[in-house]
Amino acid sequence: MNGLPEKLLTIFSWLALSALAAALVFLLGFLWMRGLPTLGPELLFGHTPPLDALLFRQQVFDGLFPAVCGTLLLVLLSMLLALPLGIPAGIYMAEYAGGRLRRLFNLFFDILAGIPSIVIGLAGLSLTIFLHRVFPGRVAPSLLVSGLALAMLVLPYLIRTTQTALEQVDPLLRATAPALGASRLQNILRVLLPSALPDITGGIILATARCAEDTAVIMLTGAVASAGLPGSLLDRYEALPFTIYTISAQYGSPEELAVGFGAAVLLLFLCMGLLLAALGVQRRLSVLLLYR
Amino acid sequence: MRRRQPAGRPARGLEYLFPAAAAAGGLFTLAILAFLLVFGFPLLVDGRLAGLLLSPWEPDRGLFGIYPMALASLLLALSALVIGVPLSLGTSCVISTLAGPGLRRFLMHGVRLMAAIPTVVYSFAALFLLVPLMRRLLGAGSGLGLLTAAPVLALLVSPTMIIFFTNSFNRVERQVLLAADALGATGPQKLLFVILPAAWPGILNGMLLGFGRAMGDTMVSLMLAGNSPVVPGSVVDPARTLTAHIALVMAADFDSMEFRSVFVCGLVLYAMTGLLMLCFRLVAALGRRTRHERPA
Numbered sequence A: 001m002n003g004l005p006e007k008l009l010t011i012f013s014w015l016a017l018s019a020l021a022a023a024l025v026f027l028l029g030f031l032w033m034r035g036l037p038t039l040g041p042e043l044l045f046g047h048t049p050p051l052d053a054l055l056f057r058q059q060v061f062d063g064l065f066p067a068v069c070g071t072l073l074l075v076l077l078s079m080l081l082a083l084p085l086g087i088p089a090g091i092y093m094a095e096y097a098g099g100r101l102r103r104l105f106n107l108f109f110d111i112l113a114g115i116p117s118i119v120i121g122l123a124g125l126s127l128t129i130f131l132h133r134v135f136p137g138r139v140a141p142s143l144l145v146s147g148l149a150l151a152m153l154v155l156p157y158l159i160r161t162t163q164t165a166l167e168q169v170d171p172l173l174r175a176t177a178p179a180l181g182a183s184r185l186q187n188i189l190r191v192l193l194p195s196a197l198p199d200i201t202g203g204i205i206l207a208t209a210r211c212a213e214d215t216a217v218i219m220l221t222g223a224v225a226s227a228g229l230p231g232s233l234l235d236r237y238e239a240l241p242f243t244i245y246t247i248s249a250q251y252g253s254p255e256e257l258a259v260g261f262g263a264a265v266l267l268l269f270l271c272m273g274l275l276l277a278a279l280g281v282q283r284r285l286s287v288l289l290l291y292r
Numbered sequence B: 001m002r003r004r005q006p007a008g009r010p011a012r013g014l015e016y017l018f019p020a021a022a023a024a025g026g027l028f029t030l031a032i033l034a035f036l037l038v039f040g041f042p043l044l045v046d047g048r049l050a051g052l053l054l055s056p057w058e059p060d061r062g063l064f065g066i067y068p069m070a071l072a073s074l075l076l077a078l079s080a081l082v083i084g085v086p087l088s089l090g091t092s093c094v095i096s097t098l099a100g101p102g103l104r105r106f107l108m109h110g111v112r113l114m115a116a117i118p119t120v121v122y123s124f125a126a127l128f129l130l131v132p133l134m135r136r137l138l139g140a141g142s143g144l145g146l147l148t149a150a151p152v153l154a155l156l157v158s159p160t161m162i163i164f165f166t167n168s169f170n171r172v173e174r175q176v177l178l179a180a181d182a183l184g185a186t187g188p189q190k191l192l193f194v195i196l197p198a199a200w201p202g203i204l205n206g207m208l209l210g211f212g213r214a215m216g217d218t219m220v221s222l223m224l225a226g227n228s229p230v231v232p233g234s235v236v237d238p239a240r241t242l243t244a245h246i247a248l249v250m251a252a253d254f255d256s257m258e259f260r261s262v263f264v265c266g267l268v269l270y271a272m273t274g275l276l277m278l279c280f281r282l283v284a285a286l287g288r289r290t291r292h293e294r295p296a
Helices: A004-038 A041-045 A050-054 A065-096 A099-114 A117-134 A143-167 A171-179 A184-213 A216-221 A240-250 A254-281 B009-047 B049-054 B067-098 B101-115 B119-138 B146-170 B174-182 B187-198 B200-216 B219-224 B242-248 B257-293
Strands: none
Touching: A004 A254, A004 B067, A004 B101, A004 B119, A004 B146, A004 B187, A041 A050, A041 A065, A041 A254, A065 A099, A065 A143, A065 A184, A065 A240, A065 A254, A065 B009, A099 A143, A099 B009, A099 B257, A117 A143, A117 A216, A117 B009, A117 B200, A117 B242, A117 B257, A143 A184, A143 A216, A143 B009, A171 A184, A184 A240, A184 A254, A184 B009, A184 B119, A216 A240, A216 B242, A240 A254, A240 B119, A240 B219, A254 B101, A254 B119, B009 B257, B049 B067, B049 B257, B067 B101, B067 B146, B067 B187, B067 B200, B067 B219, B067 B242, B101 B146, B119 B146, B119 B219, B146 B200, B146 B219, B174 B187, B187 B200, B200 B242, B200 B257, B219 B242, B242 B257
């Protein structure tokens, strides 16, 4: 039998859920209503012929094409920098580290995961200033610096997903190859990594989404409002989240604001798509989302 | 006896790479701290840390204190938790116990989707939906302020807390739940008398995580809180958080004291992260101990 406290708890819980869902539906519905009509080739390419823009024959000045390209380049670069460090470090944490050293690394990675992204951006900026003093005139905030800082941002996620994915491998499977005479490394490379691959891949996709959506890091390390396409790694660049921020701060016309709504819907689609892909690939949800 | 097989040269190289990569990751954590210390050093020596933390921000008078920003960050994060924690707790109760299996799966996916929404998208939508609403409700001002930013921030940190709460509810020992079932307990009764009391370390730690995430977020406060660097007089006043301060003071002169103060903000946020992590571990350890001490 349910008394008054039980009834109150039930009512409160369902109310809380409804309030949260309603707030979400309102915000996203509003974005959808304003953003959806703007979606189309003009949103990306403005008045430039799409084919010319795609073949880089003509600069796009009034569309999101440079921002989308910038975000893709940035994500690619930071994952290229983070993966060769994150996966091996995760393997070390799961298979080799022990005792006091393991506890120390655990603490370090937990802190790294918890550092606010703007502080990571600040560290990237100070690295630039430092390098600028050592090599005057050569280093400035750029795509490369942002890539480095974003790699630092997602490194702890990559380490943690690799680590948990490996630790969750079935103990029976884990013991099989060594029993047949395989070395520890052979066991890792031939048995453990392949069987943990779906979960690791899911983690990598989620880390990609984190790189694509982060605004605080890139606003300190090289993203600008209108740079066009970056010519090299040492150029400044445009990125989708930063474009959304600048348009919200200084839009001059309703058309410009509409581009902002279009960009927001585009970024939302990108992150949702990546999340759904990760959910499709992963067998069990990693701890990753907790840290975001 | 365990015998190690001789490994080839490239393979042995790999076994050196693993710890090297982990060490590099650990070094990043220290390098970030080192950069903040080195660049903030002139101001730290000049103003003394306590003075910086407690004095106002008046660059014209040579005062570069970050007290207003630290206070605004704290106020905003706490008010986001005041809104977000009850909502998340209620939602977690529904997901873990009250909902049927079908709805439960649907809601879990919904929460994950919610966690994937970019911060800047939340802030952008709220800027054009919530801010005009607040302006009309208050009848004065720009509509930007702590009270505008807090609910959006609550929405932002809720999925983190919901996932953590739900996980800790699901970790409550199965035997205890079965015993409650055998005594004929209903869902809400199990929640009230078994799950919620047993899951207190998880609830506390979920709140710590949510707090850290609320303190560390930049875009919501930057776009919605109004950014005026004074001590807010009330909850509807505009205020500037530590994170927004870092984003805003991008002076061209890298040697100016204004610019140095940004690194002090960074240090405060870094110290907060470390402190929260220690609290998190302490609570988790206490939780484990009470679990073991409870008579079986």
